[in-house]
Amino acid sequence: MCVLALAARPVLAQGGAISGKVSTEGGTPIREVRVLAISASGQTAASVLSREDGTYRISNVSAGTYAVVARRIGFSEERRDGVVVSDGGTATVDFTMKEVATQLNPVVTTASRRPEKALDAPASVSVVDVREIQERPSVTVADHVRGVPGIDVNQGGIAQANVVARGFNNAFSGSILMLQDYRFAGVPSLRVNVPFLMTGVNEDVERVEVLLGPASALYGPNSANGVLHVITKSPFESQGTTLTVDGGERSLMRGSIRHAGVLGSKVGYKLSGEYFTATDWHSASARDTLGNILPNYDPGEPDVFPPQAPGGRAGKPNIRDFDLRKFTSEARVDVRPNENSEFVSTVGYSKVGSGLELTGANGTAQIKNWTYLSLQQRARVGRLFGQVFANLSDAGNDDSLSTSGTYLLRSGQPIVDQSRVFAAQLQHGLSLGSRQDFVYGMDWIKTNPRTGGTINGRNEGIDDVTEYGGYVQSTSNLTRNFDLIAALRIDHNSLIEGYQTSPRVALVFKPSETQNFRVTYNRAFSTPANFSYFLDLIQARNIGNSGYNIRAHGNPPKEGWGFNRSCGTANGGLCMKSRFTGGNNWVPSSAAGVYKGVIAGLRPNLVALLTPSLGATLANSLVNGLGNVQPTDAQVGTRIAYLNQATDPSKDIQGGNLADIGPLDASYNKTYELGYKGIIANKLRLAIDGWIQKRGDVGNPAGLATPNVFFNGPQLGSYLGQQIVQILMGAGMPQAQALAAAQQIAPQIATAAASLPLGIVQFNNDTFANGTDVYATYTSTSNQEITVKGVDMAVDYVANDYVTLAGTYSWVSDLVFRDIASSNTAPLMLNAPDGKASLTVKFRDEPNKYGIELRWRYMSSYPVNSGVYASGVDANGHAIRFQRPGSTAYYIYDGVPANNLFDIGFNYRLPFGSQELLWSVNGTNVLDSKVRTFPGSPEIGRMVVTRLQYSF
Incomplete structure (x- = not known):
């Protein structure tokens, strides 16, 4: 036993x-x-x-x-x-x-267009990794980069956001080059980044790389201000199915599915789709000139759509739709014949059923049924990389009378954007021994706007643009510790004379594998967007009941705008178009030619004004008499002023000082940067970048460029007084009584007539010049330059297996650049805070499968000047104000206040069958501090979103 x-x-x-x-x-x-x-x-x-x-x-x-x-x-x-x-x-x-150092030093591809460790990259690169993306419920990629050093995110709502690097944000911004899997992710001809339109789902994103500073040497035009690159997962390394449901405040609901698999060992595929809905924040008020809050969502929008709006919209109440709806999907097939070859085919589609998007030239657009389609084929064989892709946009309207798609809330005008961009890129790398490496390539881009006569109006059919360029980058290992990187790129744009060159030089000192010091110089360029040349769009009709419209128009390529100066001697010979002259002919910008037309136009009002004191018969006789005389230029002069500054004589323009507007050109930014990146004791990552930029990219959104002509009020009053005395005495009134009546009547008539625009000092172009459209346009800034300095810092500390600390800080030297006046007379502004910081504490308990994230964000106050959205004061120290449509009242936008915001995140992985169910909650601005980050945008409060995600 x-x-x-x-x-x-x-x-x-x-x-x-x-x-x-x-x-x-x-x-x-x-x-x-x-x-x-x-x-x-x-x-x-x-x-x-x-x-x-x-x-x-x-x-x-x-x-x-x-x-x-x-x-x-x-x-x-x-x-x-x-x-x-x-x-x-x-x-x-x-x-x-x-190694923890690997977490602090991930592999990136954006800085040099090839894989390399972040510490080895000759630029400032930040990475948002897959775990952060997975655990943080978000609406767009902008939510993931809000805490990245050097990045400014102006949030216009739950989904609307403008993202830039190192300041100079704008409404409808395309300042930073946004890529998705190496293809452009912006709207083709408008060249605006709309994160809400991007295809694919959050669960498919592997990482987001952010490159600060200029990148034109490798990426060509429109990357002078950095690159934001969204890189998605390969189906070979991410097989399985992921189901996600998000829900939160503001009626937010989101559902997505992603599936990836393989067919044999050489073919991988993935499919993804998402549906999103929410209700945006409502408040977007401004103040009147007395400081009273205006309750309308945006006082620049009329209460009722004007008669010129499409038939189904004209005359109806102008009511914003705050509901947000989006559907997106993406499919991709990867083929890997061998270890050194890869062929990737992708098709992506998104549709925004409803949304809001700010534009600098035309106010807020109500997005309806806007679709975005992307087709891409890329290949890699060894170090040879090539791709072709096409992005196709459709704003939801078939023509200018359609009411089913996107439209402007200030005019009711539908937006037809069926634009397309086609691109081809080729790149190869070559190593000569172990100490010399080359990367070289070429790009071709064709932009084909198709706007149905809306966005580009009368320029439709002449608005295509072609760009091409080539580059080479050399990396030389000078010694064991020193590398020299040099690059040169040459580009051509069919709308700009000549070629654009972009050199880049960097000297990198690496005393060890985890320490990197660098000094760099970049000369990068940006070309104006297509709409900067060809925009032709009514911005506001009958502004202030003046009978005049504001029309935004591009600056003709290679020509620019000039004024007609062939009309006599008044105001330097400037000619105008006037609706009071009975035709569309050029006339002198003087009082003599339009006086009788103005009196005739005001006749009913003048008779009504004078009848109570003079009687109907005498009032009619007096008005008839005033309409039969004609002053000389010496008796009654004129003044020239922009329509929104007409009540302030100090802002009058002398005729000889009204300069022609030159053609738009490429702008160049020269950046000098000193940086350090290092990992200390295998636990601390520190990155510090100090930079100085000579910035030529100071172009501004469209501002008023064709001023109006007005009577000289005092001279007109004096002239009218003399004429009134003579007319009344001729009608039998005693001289003393006639003098007394004239003293009372003349100022009333002069005030009414002097406030009325007599005409418009138009561009010397018979196709576009008329007597009713005041033009706002884009001005050339190729001969202007500003100097701006800044510092970006990032710290990550891995305390132990559970706790990670992170901090960021960014500083920019200037908020306002008073030497550069935009066409609305206000100075150029940074449109971003000059100081911002963040602190983050992450706690992850892997054995118990939960994590907590606490984050504090600070942003200093700042003014904004972005087209029709501007705050602060102009070059003369006066408050920037705008006239309400259909009214003589004015309104003012507030600047952005300083704010401290707190975010909290929590995630927990619950056992579910043989896998885990991820539950996460993310609260931004949890103290519900109401913050507006851009004029015309609502105040953003607390937003709590929860997520359930299951992968199998």
């Missing part, structure tokens, strides 16, 4: 084992790694340390299902769930562990 009992004992206690090997990504064994087997109840069943060769074996493990965890200081924790141990069996679990 004892023998039988002794023999049975090992059988009863046998259980099973878990064994394997722990190594680095390069295959180096890691010793003294603590490997734990954790039971379903969360208890540690057994643990061992790995041996010198990295192997380990956990014996005598009871049969069951376990989570196996590998931990070692200096390395990221690794976990394998669902490990099944059977009696007498051995489960094999190998671990590849990443």
